[in-house]
Amino acid sequence: MATRITVKGQVTIPKKVRVALELAPGDGVEFEADGAGQFVVRKAQPTATPPRLRRRERRPQPQDEAQIRRRAEELLALLRGLD
Numbered sequence: 001m002a003t004r005i006t007v008k009g010q011v012t013i014p015k016k017v018r019v020a021l022e023l024a025p026g027d028g029v030e031f032e033a034d035g036a037g038q039f040v041v042r043k044a045q046p047t048a049t050p051p052r053l054r055r056r057e058r059r060p061q062p063q064d065e066a067q068i069r070r071r072a073e074e075l076l077a078l079l080r081g082l083d
Contacts, residue, residue: 017041 001014013023021043023029028044 013041 001016003011003014005011013029017023021029021041023043028046030042030044032040032042034040
């Protein structure tokens with residue numbers, strides 16, 4: 001199975017390989033050289049995401065709820081005006 005390398009050095013892993021390795025979007029792969037100058041590709045073990053890269057969930061603030069309420073009221077007023 002052959003694939004091409006993009007200008008950025010990226011390759012597409014063929015579907016047969018993705019299925020065989022049970023790869024999904026976001027999974028990592030490892031490349032390991034054997035003694036004969038060939039490389040083995042395997043699914044990488046999941047690692048913990050560093051805290052600085054984790055997405056923080058923002059809790060709604062009281063002013064956010066007020067803005068949402070105001071927008072809803074404005075939208076309803078606009079819709080009522082279309083009668």
